[in-house]
Amino acid sequence: MSCRELVELVTEYFDDALPPGERAAFERHLGECDPCVDYLDEMRTTIRLTGSLREESVPAAARDELLAAFRGWPREKTPPV
16 A cells, blocks of 8 residues: 555544455554654544634634635535436
8 A cells, every 4th residue: 555545544544434454554654654653643633633623613714714715615516416
């Protein structure tokens, strides 16, 4: 498994949704790649910290800036039926 593949599968790994073979390959890669271990640790920390973040704790100016930044993102388009 490459580092790129690991990054693409990290959500499924955290959700315990990887098939056994992929999970084994994922964990084997972690045993050989310190940067991916660091990445996984950073993702765990991010999830833990954002899980404790409440809308009221975000300053209004920061909230408005974030909303403006995301407003321009393309939305996933549903294919025509």
